[in-house]
Amino acid sequence: MRRCFFLLFVVFFAGAADAQPSIDLLARIDPEAGLDEGDGYGVAVAVEGNWAAVGASGDTYEGVSGAGSVYLYQRLGGTWRFHSRLTGSAVQPNRAFGIALAMQGSRLVVGAPGFQTERGYVSGAVYVFERSVADWREVARFTSGLGDGTVGRDFAINQDRLLIGTWLGNGAAFIAERTGATWAITDTLRGASSLVSNLDLDGDLAAIGESRAFTPDVVIRTAADWRLGRGKQRYGP
DSSP: OOOOOEEEEEEEOOSSTTOOOEEEEEEEEOOOTTOOGGGTEEEEEEEETTEEEEEETTOOBTTBTTOBEEEEEEEETTEEEEEEEEOOSSOOTTOOBTSEEEEETTEEEEEETTOBOTTSOBOBEEEEEEEETTEEEEEEEEEOOTTSOBBSSOEEEETTEEEEOEESSSOEEEEEEEETTEEEEEEEEEOSOSEEEEEEEETTEEEEEEGGGTEEEEEEEETTEEEEOSOOOOOOO
């Protein structure tokens, strides 16, 4: 049986500005017992400080095939050790939880594009977890509405703001923000494409790639509104 694993590298920059960096292997993290290649261990990874998250989107949880999991590792005394397994709420078959990850500070965002609503619509889901000391807990779960496409494959987080992309819908991107202890969708950005992906977020600046329209958009937030920024550039033939 073939096994998969997760490698951590450290990059050193020294000497002249144009010098080549030195890349050293920091650690190799093997999957936990019971995981094999078909569970997708390592399909997505995220590292922040002394924490590493590894997605296994095809993992089986309590007999539910394809529910997906995220395995968390903590660096203690220079050694990376398994900490816990996250599965999120509403475990479902083929949910693909863990297929996309983003981590910043004490927050972890997990995508589950196979998530279905109670009516059977595949909306996908984006989960937000927050860490208190060494305890990770789910604080929010976002899904899309009918016609807005599927979420869970592309997103970006920056402090108290989350940008969520969609695919196979009407070209929406969602802005979610944290106020106090509560996360909520605060705005919806509409584009010309049915595939909104390749996202980045930095403060009041959001970069949104509409790949079918070959149009990477820069959206700037002014006061309480988001608007398309100047300098929009079109790519393609």
